[in-house]
Amino acid sequence: MTTDEVIRLYDQANRWDIKGLEHTIADLKRFAKLVIDAEREANAVLVKQKGIEGYGTLAIAAMIRKGGE
16 A cells, blocks of 8 residues: 555545654554455455355355455
8 A cells, every 4th residue: 555545545534634744654554554464364264264155256245345244
């Protein structure tokens, strides 16, 4: 995720201008990476479990978009 993307998303969420606040931006980038990694792992577990249960890829994709079950 680029610095500009982090700033844009943070602005959408909070309406706070963090341009020039390099420590804050670095902290947000680390946090975003942790969230992304956790979300990927949760999706991988969901895909594996639902595949075992016999669901197809389109059904699993719909589940992921809905946030799980």
